[in-house]
Amino acid sequence: MSTEKPYVRIFDTTLRDGEQSPGATMTSAEKLQVAHALARLGVDVIEAGFPAASPDDWEAVHQIAQTVGQGSEGRVPAICGLARASKNDITRAAEAVRAAAKPRIHTFLATSPIHMEHKLRMTPVEVKARVAEMVALARSLCDDIEFSPEDAGRSDIDFLIEVLGIAVANGATTLNIPDTVGYVTPAEYGTLIARLKRDVPGAEKVIFSCHCHDDLGLATANALAGVMNGARQIEVAVNGIGERAGNTSLEEVVMAIGTRADFFGMRHGIDTTQIMRVSKLVTSCTGIAVQPNKAIVGANAFAHEAGIHQDGMLKNASTYEIMRPESVGAVVTKLVLGKHSGRAAVKSRLAELGYALKDADLDKAFARFKALADRKKTVTDADLVALVADELYQPVERYSLSSLEVKCGTAGPSSATVRLKGPEASELVMTATGTGPVDAVFRAIDSLLHVSCTLLEYSVQAVTEGIDALGEVSVKVESVQIAPQNPQHETSGKRVYHGHGAETDIVVASAKAYLSALNRIIAATDAAQAAEAAS
Numbered sequence: 116m117s118t119e120k121p122y123v124r125i126f127d128t129t130l131r132d133g134e135q136s137p138g139a140t141m142t143s144a145e146k147l148q149v150a151h152a153l154a155r156l157g158v159d160v161i162e163a164g165f166p167a168a169s170p171d172d173w174e175a176v177h178q179i180a181q182t183v184g185q186g187s188e189g190r191v192p193a194i195c196g197l198a199r200a201s202k203n204d205i206t207r208a209a210e211a212v213r214a215a216a217k218p219r220i221h222t223f224l225a226t227s228p229i230h231m232e233h234k235l236r237m238t239p240v241e242v243k244a245r246v247a248e249m250v251a252l253a254r255s256l257c258d259d260i261e262f263s264p265e266d267a268g269r270s271d272i273d274f275l276i277e278v279l280g281i282a283v284a285n286g287a288t289t290l291n292i293p294d295t296v297g298y299v300t301p302a303e304y305g306t307l308i309a310r311l312k313r314d315v316p317g318a319e320k321v322i323f324s325c326h327c328h329d330d331l332g333l334a335t336a337n338a339l340a341g342v343m344n345g346a347r348q349i350e351v352a353v354n355g356i357g358e359r360a361g362n363t364s365l366e367e368v369v370m371a372i373g374t375r376a377d378f379f380g381m382r383h384g385i386d387t388t389q390i391m392r393v394s395k396l397v398t399s400c401t402g403i404a405v406q407p408n409k410a411i412v413g414a415n416a417f418a419h420e421a422g423i424h425q426d427g428m429l430k431n432a433s434t435y436e437i438m439r440p441e442s443v444g445a446v447v448t449k450l451v452l453g454k455h456s457g458r459a460a461v462k463s464r465l466a467e468l469g470y471a472l473k474d475a476d477l478d479k480a481f482a483r484f485k486a487l488a489d490r491k492k493t494v495t496d497a498d499l500v501a502l503v504a505d506e507l508y509q510p511v512e513r514y515s516l517s518s519l520e521v522k523c524g525t526a527g528p529s530s531a532t533v534r535l536k537g538p539e540a541s542e543l544v545m546t547a548t549g550t551g552p553v554d555a556v557f558r559a560i561d562s563l564l565h566v567s568c569t570l571l572e573y574s575v576q577a578v579t580e581g582i583d584a585l586g587e588v589s590v591k592v593e594s595v596q597i598a599p600q601n602p603q604h605e606t607s608g609k610r611v612y613h614g615h616g617a618e619t620d621i622v623v624a625s626a627k628a629y630l631s632a633l634n635r636i637i638a639a640t641d642a643a644q645a646a647e648a649a650s
């Protein structure tokens with residue numbers, strides 16, 4: 116008998132369910148970067164997107180399948196595309212993931228009475244027939260098929276067992292059990308998995324998977340309860356992002372399984388020392404900040420404030436620490452580079468931080484590093500990460516900032532003159548006044564670009580300590596442009612976009628962040644118009 120602990124597959128859906136978080140829309144370049152980072156982290160499956168949602172989504176999944184899915188990071192994760200249970204979705208997903216060494220199609224259909232009656236307007240008999248037909252179709256196109264009965268948490272258990280049996284009989288290899296609305300409790304979810312494993316015909320041939328949402332703050336607990344009852348795959352998102360309150364967070368389940376190996380008796384394939392780096396990358400690509408007290412990746416997750424705790428920590432870290440910060444990559448070296456550091460030193464530090472940049476990207480990052488090192492005595496890891504994010508993970512820049520001058524202070528209204536570079540080397544200039552310098556800058560940009568949107572959020576954060584720190588500005592805007600029709604993101608014709616910018620001058624960082632959000636709106640509108648013209 117093998118003494119090896121059972122292996123739990125980590126299925127990452129940051130790029131699909133995670134991207135469904137309001138405002139989290141990522142560009143293809145950002146998605147590819149996150150996929151590379153996930154492969155280095157060691158996830159088993161990357162759900163790269165929803166190929167039928169839009170030509171852009173298809174292209175992003177296809178690109179990830181061709182690169183990361185071929186093992187460009189050494190490790191070869193399966194690349195999965197989501198598909199509703201329809202011919203068009205399934206064939207689009209099959210085409211998008213085909214280039215991967217390990218392609219997977221994930222198809223789903225709701226099974227709860229509420230969803231069948233009000234959303235699908237299908238009878239249970241029709242649902243069963245559709246599952247049989249669509250899982251069989253998917254299996255004829257791909258050997259690795261995951262089926263999800265959406266809203267399983269509120270489905271009738273006997274009906275669920277029947278539907279899942281049909282999915283297995285028609286070729287499903289993984290049965291994913293979504294608590295779509297985050298309704299069930301850990302005891303219920305564990306019992307559900309145990310019952311399905313026992314009673315679904317053919318259950319012994321397939322892997323059971325947990326997919327839990329955090330509406331009641333139970334997503335991690337529910338997924339772990341599922342694993343304790345026989346599930347061998349957990350669907351997660353980095354930083355727990357996802358639809359509404361989010362998904363089970365990758366870092367929480369992985370660290371729980373590792374730290375409490377005595378209790379869970381399981382193993383996974385994640386290199387936990389990369390967790391912090393991937394968390395930061397996902398924050399900068401999605402614009403969704405991590406709350407300071409978030410488990411594992413929050414700024415305070417390893418901070419000890421109370422005197423008694425600090426005293427204990429100094430005597431022995433295990434008094435108040437159940438995990439070492441280094442085990443999740445939470446310790447960053449400070450003060451590593453300065454204005455005399457060369458390209459090779461920057462390249463090597465970036466590689467240590469997990470950024471393997473192509474020459475052209477390294478040139479850009481190095482130019483930004485030099486400019487920063489001229490203004491700031493020491494450039495830390497945090498500065499480097501912010502610069503790389505600012506320089507390389509921006510949307511296609513239709514308009515970029517050439518220069519900016521502001522007048523502000525106690526004397527009167529602020530004014531800003533903004534100069535932008537536009538398509539075909541055009542130059543646009545505008546001066547505007549506002550209640551403060553940032554307001555004046557945004558008004559000037561609005562007058563130049565005429566992108567109709569509302570500013571929802573604006574925040575500035577210092578990347579490091581010190582008066583000369585880089586300021587990172589994040590903005591969220593709601594677009595009221597002709598929004599692309601994308602079932603993954605919206606039904607109302609409005610969509611939230613984010614943008615970020617990092618500079619030592621926070622007014623310049625603000626201008627860049629706002630432009631980055633508007634460039635995203637323009638790119639999405641163009642893509643929608645192109646798709647409409649093509650169809």
Ligand code: KIV
Nearest residue numbers: 223263265266293295
């Ligand atoms: O939450 C859910 O039900 C989903 C399915 C598509 C698996 O995300």
Ligand code: ZN
Nearest residue numbers: 132295326358
């Ligand atoms: Zn979900």
